[in-house]
Amino acid sequence: DVKVTQSSRYLVKRTGEKVFLECVQDMDHENMFWYRQDPGLGLRLIYFSYDVKMKEKGDIPEGYSVSREKKERFSLILESASTNQTSMYLCASSLWGTSYEQYFGPGTRLTVT
Amino acid sequence: EDKVVQSPLSLVVHEGDTVTLNCSYEVTNFRSLLWYKQEKKAPTFLFMLTSSGIEKKSGRLSSILDKKELFSILNITATQTGDSAIYLCAVRRVASGSRLTFGEGTQLTVNP
Numbered sequence: 647d648v649k650v651t652q653s654s655r656y657l658v659k660r661t662g663e664k665v666f667l668e669c670v671q672d673m674d675h676e677n678m679f680w681y682r683q684d685p686g687l688g689l690r691l692i693y694f695s696y697d698v699k700m701k702e703k704g705d706i707p708e709g710y711s712v713s714r715e716k717k718e719r720f721s722l723i724l725e726s727a728s729t730n731q732t733s734m735y736l737c738a739s740s741l742w743g744t745s746y747e748q749y750f751g752p753g754t755r756l757t758v759t
Numbered sequence: 760e761d762k763v764v765q766s767p768l769s770l771v772v773h774e775g776d777t778v779t780l781n782c783s784y785e786v787t788n789f790r791s792l793l794w795y796k797q798e799k800k801a802p803t804f805l806f807m808l809t810s811s812g813i814e815k816k817s818g819r820l821s822s823i824l825d826k827k828e829l830f831s832i833l834n835i836t837a838t839q840t841g842d843s844a845i846y847l848c849a850v851r852r853v854a855s856g857s858r859l860t861f862g863e864g865t866q867l868t869v870n871p
Contacts, residue, residue, distance in 0.1 A: 677857045689861040696856060740857040748857060750801035
């Protein structure tokens with residue numbers, strides 16, 4: 647069964663802290679994505695990666711960075727968390743090729759106080 | 760810039776009702792449109808549509824795409840409380856790999 651896992655379901659951090667959100671997929675997918683989801687705004691793409699050590703900016707990369715050192719793992723980093731980064735963060739993965747369906751993880755609800 | 764607009768943003772119905780959710784889009788080099796259902800956690804894939812006028816169906820859910828008018832609808836007949844969820848529409852461009860642009864989502868609530 648297809649599986650995408652995220653390191654935490656709920657996370658509370660203070661303003662200015664460095665935050666790591668981790669995502670792991672067990673499907674040998676080439677593509678991995680990080681989104682944030684806010685009410686009324688839908689899912690917005692932060693960063694994505696087509697391969698190990700490769701990354702591309704999405705629509706809202708400011709304030710975030712990513713790391714992909716292994717194919718199965720994609721990390722989202724908030725260098726200095728701010729209150730406007732309070733959100734639900736969703737990770738997804740997909741195959742490169744004819745199947746463009748993305749498989750999502752359960753999400754991490756991050757609160758920055 | 761790609762744009763996906765869903766309507767309504769929220770909808771409350773009674774069990775047994777039929778609902779229609781709308782998704783309109785403006786995309787350069789359109790390739791496909793996808794529908795997802797999101798209950799409490801991860802969005803799950805429902806349909807992918809690439810051709811106009813061909814209905815995709817799964818049980819009580821069906822969807823169709825109109826590439827001329829740039830929209831899609833998702834129909835749910837005989838709704839059940841388990842259909843309560845956020846329904847997300849997303850579009851993909853040609854040569855964009857798996858990158859998707861999502862709409863705001865429609866929050867559907869089905870009351871018993």
